[in-house]
Amino acid sequence: MSTAIETRGLRYAASRDFAIEDLNLKVPTGALYGFLGPNGCGKTTTIRLLLGLLRPDAGTVRLLGHDLPAGLPQALAGTGVVPDRPHLHRYLTVRDALDFHGAFYSRWDDKWARELTGEFRLLPDQKIAGLSKGETAKLMLLLALCQMPELLVLDEPMDGLDPVVRRDVLTALLDYVSQRGATVFVSSHLVHELERFCDWVGVMDRGRLVVELPMEEFRSGNKRIRVTGSPAAAPGDPPFTLLARETGAGPSETWVVRGWQPEMTGWFERSGIAVRDVADLDLEDGFVELLRAFRARSA
Amino acid sequence: MLKAMIRLQWKGCWHLVVALAVAALALPIVSVRTGWRSSGEQLPRFLIELQLWGLFYPALAALVAVTLAAAIWASDRRGHHIYALLLPIPRWRYVLLRYLAGLVLLLPLVLALWLGAVIATSSLDMPPGLRQFPHALAVKFGLALLLLFGLAFAVAAASRRALGIGMKLVGLFIAVHIAVILLSPRTNLIWTVMTALSTWPGPLAPLGGRWMLIDV
Numbered sequence: 350m351s352t353a354i355e356t357r358g359l360r361y362a363a364s365r366d367f368a369i370e371d372l373n374l375k376v377p378t379g380a381l382y383g384f385l386g387p388n389g390c391g392k393t394t395t396i397r398l399l400l401g402l403l404r405p406d407a408g409t410v411r412l413l414g415h416d417l418p419a420g421l422p423q424a425l426a427g428t429g430v431v432p433d434r435p436h437l438h439r440y441l442t443v444r445d446a447l448d449f450h451g452a453f454y455s456r457w458d459d460k461w462a463r464e465l466t467g468e469f470r471l472l473p474d475q476k477i478a479g480l481s482k483g484e485t486a487k488l489m490l491l492l493a494l495c496q497m498p499e500l501l502v503l504d505e506p507m508d509g510l511d512p513v514v515r516r517d518v519l520t521a522l523l524d525y526v527s528q529r530g531a532t533v534f535v536s537s538h539l540v541h542e543l544e545r546f547c548d549w550v551g552v553m554d555r556g557r558l559v560v561e562l563p564m565e566e567f568r569s570g571n572k573r574i575r576v577t578g579s580p581a582a583a584p585g586d587p588p589f590t591l592l593a594r595e596t597g598a599g600p601s602e603t604w605v606v607r608g609w610q611p612e613m614t615g616w617f618e619r620s621g622i623a624v625r626d627v628a629d630l631d632l633e634d635g636f637v638e639l640l641r642a643f644r645a646r647s648a
Numbered sequence: 649m650l651k652a653m654i655r656l657q658w659k660g661c662w663h664l665v666v667a668l669a670v671a672a673l674a675l676p677i678v679s680v681r682t683g684w685r686s687s688g689e690q691l692p693r694f695l696i697e698l699q700l701w702g703l704f705y706p707a708l709a710a711l712v713a714v715t716l717a718a719a720i721w722a723s724d725r726r727g728h729h730i731y732a733l734l735l736p737i738p739r740w741r742y743v744l745l746r747y748l749a750g751l752v753l754l755l756p757l758v759l760a761l762w763l764g765a766v767i768a769t770s771s772l773d774m775p776p777g778l779r780q781f782p783h784a785l786a787v788k789f790g791l792a793l794l795l796l797f798g799l800a801f802a803v804a805a806a807s808r809r810a811l812g813i814g815m816k817l818v819g820l821f822i823a824v825h826i827a828v829i830l831l832s833p834r835t836n837l838i839w840t841v842m843t844a845l846s847t848w849p850g851p852l853a854p855l856g857g858r859w860m861l862i863d864v
Contacts, residue, residue, distance in 0.1 A: 402733055426736035436727030440660050452652035453735045 351378045352411070353500050353532035354399060359408035363394050369556045372408070374399075376534055376549070381526065383543030383564070384536040385636060386553035392536040393433050395553065396504050399534075400430060413500055426454065429493030433504040435485045437477050443488060444473040447495070454496035462495040469517060483514035490518055494525050501526075503535040507542055519546070540633045544568070552639060559643045571635030572609040575626040576617065577601045588613050592642035605630065605638045649737070653749040661719045665753050668712050669760040675704055676761065676785070676861050680768040691775055695863065702859030705761075705785070706792055709855075712757055713796035717804040720750050743805055750801060754793050762786035765861055778862050785861050791854035 354376035362368040369391050376382045386392050397403045399410055401421040410417040412424035437446055443466065451457035466473055469487040471480075480488065486506060493501055501522070507515050523546060526533055537543050543550065544564070551561040560567070570589075577600045593605040609627070617624045630638065658665070683697035724732050732742050765782035774780060803811070825837040846856040 400734060402730065422736045422738055425734060430734050432730055432734070436731040438656065438660065438723045438731070439726075440723070441656070445655070445659060449652050449656050452649050453737065 350375075352376055353378045353380070353413055354382075354534060355411040356399070357409045359395075359398060359410065360406045361394065361398055361403060362406055363391075367391070367556060369394055369398065369405075372556075372558055374551060374558060375561065376532060376551075378532055379530055380549040381533045381547045382535070382549040382551065383547035384534060384551050384553065385540060385543060386536075386538060387640065388538050390553045391556040392538075392553055393504055394556075396433075396502060396534075396536060400425070400428070400502060427499040429496055429498035429501045431486075431489045431493050431501075431503040431506045433508075435477075435489055437485075437488070439476070439478040441477050442474050443471050443477065443480075446477060446488065446492065447473075450492045451495070456497040458495050458497055462491065465491050465495065465521065468521070483510050486510055486514060486518060490521060494521065497529070498531060499529075500532045500534065503533065505536055505538070507537070507539075540636045544632045552636065554640050554643055555647065557643075557647075559639060566608075567635065568632055569629075570608045570610075571630040571632075571638070572606050573628045573630050573634075574604045574606060574609075574624060575601055575628075576604060577623045577625060578621060588616055590642075592638045593645075601625065605642075607635070607639065650745055650748055653745040654752050657720055657746070657749045657753060660723055661716060661753060664715060664719055665756060668708075668715070669756050671708060672712075672757045672761040672789075673764040675701075675708060676765040676768040676782070677771075679704070680772055680861065684772065691778065695860075698860055698862055699858065702861075705789055705859040706855045709789060709792040709796050712754070712793060713800040716750060716753060717797060717800035720746055720801070721804040746805070747801055750797060751794070754790075754797060758786055758790040758793065761789050768861060772862075774862070777864060779864070780862050781860060785859065788854060788857075788859065795851065795854055 352375050354374060356372050356374045359372035359374075360368065360370060367389075372395065374395075384392055384395070394403065398405050399412060401410075401412075401417050401424075404418065412420075413427045415421070415424040417424065438449075441449065447459075447462050447466070451459055451462065469484075469491060471484055471488060471491070475484075477485070477488070490503075490506065493503075503522075506518060506522075510518065522533070525531065533547075535543065535547070548564050549562070550564050550567050552559040571592075575597070587606075589609050590607040591604060592607055595603040595605075597603055611627075614624050614627075679698060679701035683694055683701055687693035687697050733739070735742060737745075762782065762785075765785050769780040769782050803814075806814070821837075821841075828835050828837050844850050846852040
């Protein structure tokens with residue numbers, strides 16, 4: 350499997366209290382990779398490390414086959430970025446910003462940039478300083494797309510946008526990906542936002558990668574199982590990951606598990622535990638339980 | 649890329665460039681007119697007046713260099729340089745592009761001063777024994793701008809760490825100067841260094857000497 354982004358043993362101390370620890374990310378080429386995590390978990394810091402904006406204390410970053418920092422310009426030539434905050438020159442007009450940006454990219458598609466300006470309902474002569482939040486987000490995406498990148502890195506691109514703008518942005522992004530087969534690495538703290546279009550997911554918490562797996566696996570393997578007659582400690586090694594155990598009324602208990610397969614009920618029977626009910630956990634609940642279990646283990 | 653950078657900087661600084669160009673155009677004209685009038689048309693007094701006005705040329709060059717260098721980097725600084733750092737070119741190349749585009753913006757200012765100097769000297773019936781130096785003055789102004797802009801640009805482009813090191817070196821130099829004065833009161837280290845820097849072949853030499861548009 351070829352990778353668009355790969356980190357090995359990445360470490361970066363952002364402050365005394367917070368550090369990215371031993372981060373091993375593998376973003377497959379062509380994947381729509383959702384980078385999930387609560388606010389302040391290190392998503393933006395990780396993205397800055399991936400883009401060479403920060404220099405890691407240890408570890409390596411490989412972006413589109415180029416080792417950083419030596420191959421940074423080559424890697425950035427194929428990477429479209431929408432940062433967490435817009436950093437454009439505010440005195441430029443939309444057209445000036447397109448012209449300036451396009452001058453640095455050999456594959457810049459000026460014709461498409463003009464078309465997309467119209468589709469996004471941006472006025473070419475409007476100053477960037479006067480753009481609304483939604484218009485700025487559209488312009489940032491437009492700049493990233495029209496450089497025809499192989500990889501798009503988007504840091505919370507939908508944050509604070511209204512549903513109409515969100516749909517515009519998402520449609521343009523998915524159109525591009527379906528036509529060009531580009532890799533997308535998109536961060537968010539909102540699970541349902543990524544659920545709809547990502548096929549891979551990486552979950553980050555407190556500077557560490559909690560899990561990295563295909564979205565389908567993440568979505569289907571999370572279950573809430575109601576059992577009775579369970580002993581105080583789970584017997585042996587269960588064939589799934591036990592995220593949480595909650596005591597219910599009477600002898601019943603609720604187990605939250607990841608990596609569940611229907612044939613695993615046999616393990617319960619062999620352990621003398623009766624399975625009463627197996628329910629799908631929605632993605633957000635799965636995400637919350639995953640973080641809760643990770644934090645309990647870390648503590 | 650350079651064309652795009654020049655366009656970017658022009659968009660960001662054109663108000664400043666136009667205002668400074670007006671000042672550069674006006675300075676020689678005002679100096680000659682005012683100097684001639686206030687000297688009572690007496691040549692020795694006129695030359696003294698022009699010599700005093702001459703102090704404004706390096707001052708204008710310094711003003712241009714500092715304000716333009718600051719304006720050039722202001723937008724990048726406001727965005728924590730993130731936009732620039734995400735462009736697919738090495739960092740040194742981005743700085744070089746910024747610098748070269750800055751030099752292009754200096755050209756209209758030198759031209760404005762040259763034009764002002766030509767207008768000022770051609771509008772005056774030159775008294776016998778005096779010579780005019782509009783071209784030499786413009787060249788000197790250009791060299792001074794080049795030098796000061798280079799310095800101001802380096803400071804404006806420097807990281808906090810580099811600026812910190814620079815400040816520490818200046819502090820160390822002042823400490824050494826004080827120590828030398830205490831040991832040998834007749835030795836003035838600052839004066840010695842400034843003289844060495846500002847006289848030929850020192851790097852600040854274009855700022856020294858006489859800034860005379862009209863002289864004997």
